[in-house]
Amino acid sequence: MRHCINCCIQFLSHNEHKQQVGCGGGPLDGHPECPACKGENKIVLRVDGKQMNLLAVLEVRAEGNESWGRFLRFKKGKRCSLVFGVMIMTLVMASYILSGAHQELLISSPFHYGAFPSNPSLMDGESPSDTKEHHHQPPVNNISYVKDYPSIKLIINSITARIEFTTRQLPDIEDLKKQELHMFSVIPNKFLPNSKSPCWYEEFTGRNTTDPYLTNSYVLYSKRFRSTFDALRKAFWGHLSHASGKHFRLRCLPRFYIIGQPKCGTTDLYDRLRLHPEVKFSAIKEPHWWTRKRFGIVRLRDGLRDRYPVEDYLDLFDLAAHQIHQGLQASSAKEQSRMTGIIIGEASASTMWDNNAWSFFYDNSTDGEPPFLTQDFIHAFQPDAKLIVMLRDPVERLYSDYLYFASSNKSADDFHEKVTEALQLFENCMLEFSLRACVYNNTLNNAMPVRLQVGLYAVYLLDWLTVFNKEQFLILRLEDHASNVKYTMHRVFQFLNLGPLGEKQETLMTKSPASNARRPEDRNLGPMWPVTQRILQDFYGPFNARLAQVLADEAFAWKKT
Numbered sequence: 001m002r003h004c005i006n007c008c009i010q011f012l013s014h015n016e017h018k019q020q021v022g023c024g025g026g027p028l029d030g031h032p033e034c035p036a037c038k039g040e041n042k043i044v045l046r047v048d049g050k051q052m053n054l055l056a057v058l059e060v061r062a063e064g065n066e067s068w069g070r071f072l073r074f075k076k077g078k079r080c081s082l083v084f085g086v087m088i089m090t091l092v093m094a095s096y097i098l099s100g101a102h103q104e105l106l107i108s109s110p111f112h113y114g115a116f117p118s119n120p121s122l123m124d125g126e127s128p129s130d131t132k133e134h135h136h137q138p139p140v141n142n143i144s145y146v147k148d149y150p151s152i153k154l155i156i157n158s159i160t161a162r163i164e165f166t167t168r169q170l171p172d173i174e175d176l177k178k179q180e181l182h183m184f185s186v187i188p189n190k191f192l193p194n195s196k197s198p199c200w201y202e203e204f205t206g207r208n209t210t211d212p213y214l215t216n217s218y219v220l221y222s223k224r225f226r227s228t229f230d231a232l233r234k235a236f237w238g239h240l241s242h243a244s245g246k247h248f249r250l251r252c253l254p255r256f257y258i259i260g261q262p263k264c265g266t267t268d269l270y271d272r273l274r275l276h277p278e279v280k281f282s283a284i285k286e287p288h289w290w291t292r293k294r295f296g297i298v299r300l301r302d303g304l305r306d307r308y309p310v311e312d313y314l315d316l317f318d319l320a321a322h323q324i325h326q327g328l329q330a331s332s333a334k335e336q337s338r339m340t341g342i343i344i345g346e347a348s349a350s351t352m353w354d355n356n357a358w359s360f361f362y363d364n365s366t367d368g369e370p371p372f373l374t375q376d377f378i379h380a381f382q383p384d385a386k387l388i389v390m391l392r393d394p395v396e397r398l399y400s401d402y403l404y405f406a407s408s409n410k411s412a413d414d415f416h417e418k419v420t421e422a423l424q425l426f427e428n429c430m431l432e433f434s435l436r437a438c439v440y441n442n443t444l445n446n447a448m449p450v451r452l453q454v455g456l457y458a459v460y461l462l463d464w465l466t467v468f469n470k471e472q473f474l475i476l477r478l479e480d481h482a483s484n485v486k487y488t489m490h491r492v493f494q495f496l497n498l499g500p501l502g503e504k505q506e507t508l509m510t511k512s513p514a515s516n517a518r519r520p521e522d523r524n525l526g527p528m529w530p531v532t533q534r535i536l537q538d539f540y541g542p543f544n545a546r547l548a549q550v551l552a553d554e555a556f557a558w559k560k561t
Contacts (some may be wrong), residue, residue: 149535159505161544166434179372180377183310185467186202195328196343197324201251214486241329249321251314253314257387258270258386260352260390260460261353261391268390269488275509276495283319292350292357294309326339351374354374393479398450398536399415399527423452458546461550480555545557
């Protein structure tokens, strides 16, 4: 005598927002036969339409053991309770899988999930913990994603067909002044002639008991900057100039800007360059003033705060200004030359691309394109500024960006899905608006689950070249910097007209380990899926080709990285 209890549970994709529960292996208690089971004794779990083959068979036999006979005489209600308990356990396991927390399953399944294992490096005889040595490398391809490639390729073709690199219309200087009246009233038209950095003296009307940084927004909104400003307070009163009973402080702007891009090595470049004795950076590495803080943006999701006035930004360069002031006041020509030769830098990786605030503050938009960009205002005050850009293969940049900023459930699968969603959103915008309008569209940029737009280097660079000359840029590749740090730094020194370093100083600068490298836990996730890489290469290809054309350097096409 043989009795079987068979159940099939099928979870449909979250897009259908429903569940179906039926019985397989034959009718039971009036339920129709489940088409998913096809008469087999199993519990099948499906997630987003993909069979996970999570099998469980309850089989009871009556042969040869009286205890089994007593088991068969269980009441129908008890048998149902047993089935219900198994279903609950299955649902718990499914919740782990659906939430992406695969590694949190405490019970390992004895069943194989199809012909393609979820991790090819997990060989026979290895436990899940052994995969740490393999850095969780994903398989050659996820088969379901490969099948999706033709439909995603259609989306990319649709975007590519609409790419048009047009020249933007430049605003008049008077229009810029109307937008930033206070900024134009603080920063003068001319700077001191005997200083390499753009500096000027302004009157300080406070008393000797006045805290010059009392209202600085960087101090008010961030505790981690308070120790920095404590040091500035101590040095402040010893670096004032006095004339006709008045106090004057030296104000300075940066001579050069490291303007981008995020996850392209700007932190490493900053850390090495600040070791040069002639270079002084802002007291805070990334002030993000031109792109965010002057609009009152700390985090867009938190809404707008009070706008940071330009004085708060200028405070960040006071340490450098104090040294330049000493040089201007020095009696010896040697000391004066040494101190006034200091050049000030600023390194906010958002400067090149982030103009998300424009829609909140600027009117007179033309077909969704911003009437003013960050570079318009920098150029208005510093038409001879020097600009350094560090770039990398935008495909790898996006994955690095994802690993750095994603908070949970990071995986090659999750990245692929987010890339697909971002491409669909970008295409929807391109169907209605111009390329520039979509690239600077704040709503779109916030909606995309990965920052796809940051890798469109050609769009941003062409817009910067409408106001600055090409000779004012030094465009570097992270790939070159990683392979030969010394050569990269020499190029930077030459571009900024810096003096040579001693052997010990140069060794310290070039031999130190890379800054802001990928975290170990992110490296353990392994690379993106090859099909995801192919999709992104197709998407970024036309933009890379245009960038290589503008720079007359095929290395920026990233055909071989």
